[in-house]
Amino acid sequence: MTDPRIERSREVILRAAVQELAAVGYGGVTIESIAARAGVAKSTIYRHWPDKLALIADAFETFHERMVPDLGELSVLESVAVLLRHVAEVVVDSTFSRCIPALIEGAERDPRVREFHHRYSAERREALIDLIARGIREGEISADVDPELATSTLLGAIFYRRLMTASAFDPGQAGQLVDLVLSSAPAR
Amino acid sequence: MTDPRIERSREVILRAAVQELAAVGYGGVTIESIAARAGVAKSTIYRHWPDKLALIADAFETFHERMVPDLGELSVLESVAVLLRHVAEVVVDSTFSRCIPALIEGAERDPRVREFHHRYSAERREALIDLIARGIREGEISADVDPELATSTLLGAIFYRRLMTASAFDPGQAGQLVDLVLSSAPAR
DNA sequence: GCGCAGCGATACGTCAACGTTTCGTTCTGA
DNA sequence: TCAGAACGAAACGTTGACGTATCGCTGCGC
CATH class of the missing domain: 1.10.357.10 (Tetracycline Repressor, domain 2)
Structure with missing residues (x-):
């Protein structure tokens, strides 16, 4: 089996990344601030993503909300x-x-x-x-x-x-x- | 009289600042890049503005285009x-x-x-x-x-x-x- | 229970931009 | 013409973020 710590780390980091993006903007995001928000060591982030943009892109891909609700039998x-x-x-x-x-x-x-x-x-x-x-x-x-x-x-x-x-x-x-x-x- | 060099410097710097803003974005603007574009020493910029935001704000205030054209006798x-x-x-x-x-x-x-x-x-x-x-x-x-x-x-x-x-x-x-x-x- | 992989902590070197300062030069107004 | 102001060039210290590396520790799979 694959180590569950990996998935757990990924998830908490991705969530923190989106929150940071929302809080301080694209130019303001910092790997260190993401790590702090996620309660994770910086090295853990670099273990999973090669650089900042890859992380941000991944995070957004994961957490963006699909703004298309289910429409029933409406006109x-x-x-x-x-x-x-x-x-x-x-x-x-x-x-x-x-x-x-x-x-x-x-x-x-x-x-x-x-x-x-x-x-x-x-x-x-x-x-x-x-x-x-x-x-x-x-x-x-x-x-x-x-x-x-x-x-x-x-x-x-x-x-x-x-x-x-x-x-x-x-x-x-x-x-x-x-x-x-x-x-x-x-x-x- | 006031030294004409002051006004000339201000003008060329403000213009360069707007161009830089357009080229590399708010987070990407650098005092040094503005200075380079303006053909001016960095110290000259700091002589006229206390910091980066003051310069950017001033530049935008000066050069933004008013998007309201003259309307004649149209309906x-x-x-x-x-x-x-x-x-x-x-x-x-x-x-x-x-x-x-x-x-x-x-x-x-x-x-x-x-x-x-x-x-x-x-x-x-x-x-x-x-x-x-x-x-x-x-x-x-x-x-x-x-x-x-x-x-x-x-x-x-x-x-x-x-x-x-x-x-x-x-x-x-x-x-x-x-x-x-x-x-x-x-x-x- | 054992070995290994993932993790946290931390320190490190690098780099870029900030904003400051100095100094010699050039332009300006009187 | 001359004193002073503005400027250009360059060096400087500082900060913050990057990305790397090391090293125990701990939790996982087997």
């Missing part, structure tokens, strides 16, 4: 609202949310960070694009709506408020947001 | 489209744009950065909120539209694409975006 518009509300709740306050600025900045400078930042972002986006496309096929949403643009618009509202302003998006506004963007009969 | 919807197109152009590609991730990350960790990040963001937002409110008063936009929410939505679409995805918002889509969000007659 498309209701599903979109539920999904957006869920995204908003995560974005407004969660460990993951506090990692986002770190990821954005990291993605700007490091191709490896960029790769998984965009990958996880795309995962959320595609769920929504598919949903809206279905809504159009089923006649619930106007065919004038571009699913891709609408998705950027819906998610954008939530992330914009979190990243660029002092007041976060209120998850209770999710329905109102859906109405604004999707329940429309374009004038032109 | 409200046309004005919004022009404004969004301008924002998109700046966000897609500009020195300022490359500073945004750095600002977001900086704002997350440092209250002073947060203060001016939010301030400049609010400047853009308020111009748009006022415009939309005017559109509602003049009957060009449905009274069901919440100007604040619509603004976050419009700007959000642009920033979201820049910060979270691999493909930036196409400024040519500005009109389509306005149609989607504002040219609506809500179904409910």
